[in-house]
Amino acid sequence: MRISLIGYGSMGKMITEKLAASDEGKNHSFFVANRSKEKLQNVPSGVVVCDSNSDCARGADIVFLCVRPVDLKTVLEEIVPVLSDKAFVISLNGSVTFAMLEKCFSGKMAKVIPSVTAEVDRSQTLVTYNCKVEKTDKENLEKLLSVFGNVIELPENEVGMGSELVSCMPGFIASIFDVLCTSAKKHTSIPDAQVVKMVLQTMCATGELMLEKDMSFEDVVTRVATPGGITQEGTKVVYEKFPEAADLLFNKTLEKRKMTAERAQASFGEDA
Ligand SMILES: NC(=O)c1ccc[n+]([C@@H]2O[C@H](COP(=O)([O-])OP(=O)(O)OC[C@H]3O[C@@H](n4cnc5c(N)ncnc54)[C@H](OP(=O)(O)O)[C@@H]3O)[C@@H](O)[C@H]2O)c1
DSSP: OEEEEEOOSHHHHHHHHHHHHSTGGGGSEEEEEOSSGGGGTTOOTTOEEOSSHHHHHTTOSEEEEOSOHHHHHHHHHHHGGGOOTTOEEEEOOSSSOHHHHTTTOOSEEEEEEOOGGGGGTOEEEEEEEOTTOOHHHHHHHHHHHGGGEEEEEOOGGGHHHHHIIIIIHHHHHHHHHHHHHHHHHTTOOSOHHHHHHHHHHHHHHHHHHHHHTTOOHHHHHHHHSOTTSHHHHHHHHHHHHHHHHHHHHHHHHHHHHHHHHHHHHHHTTOOO
């Protein structure tokens, strides 16, 4: 397949590099374009750098649109005249709806939300399809996305909250454990870097333990926090104090997501 990626920022670069370096990638040819040309100086060998978005999209089987929501409409309008009837267009953005995108392009479309954990081939990549997409299109796309992790299909209306859980979550996890480590460092002379490593290794191992042994959060808490013991003093604080912060976190992010969707809607020329 001819696979084109427009927008060579954080996501476009990561997807291109992952696919181009994979065994699956050997079956395909890759074309990239970006607004500022400097970013395209070090693309992986074999990837073709295009002068324009139209050159990139022309003849493509799959086009990944790796641009921010405000730039989506401009890019789509630019490439639609050169897209074939069979072209499969993939938007990386969860806020711009198929209804908006379909104002510019009436063919096969998907939305794909990868996570930064794709860097270590452990993305939980979300995908949702419009009604034009056929079984073989889904298989082809999911084979590509599997190169850097698992693929989870969701209905379009669940992609927002789904994105919080897999795409934003590395940021939430990192900030929560940053707070924990900052507090822990006040009580120890263990070097800061070692504190972080100890917590990170324990965090990863706890996740693996739960997945491998099919344990729930409650199972782990029960196993470690024996009644009247030291751990229980800590878990009690988490269960008493943290729910308010967690509710606030999702209220804030979902509110921001709604605003982003409204702005995207305005850029597509619709009243919010
Ligand atoms: N970052 C994440 O973790 C993540 C996760 C899931 C989904 N997403 C979604 O993925 C999309 C891209 O995000 P990102 O983090 O990769 O953004 P980014 O780093 O800002 O990259 C966007 C790229 O698009 C290029 N661009 C903008 N307008 C263009 C145009 N008209 N023609 C060609 N290229 C153009 C920009 O070029 P310049 O160099 O000229 O600015 C930039 O390199 C967004 O919709 C985002 O919501 C991101």
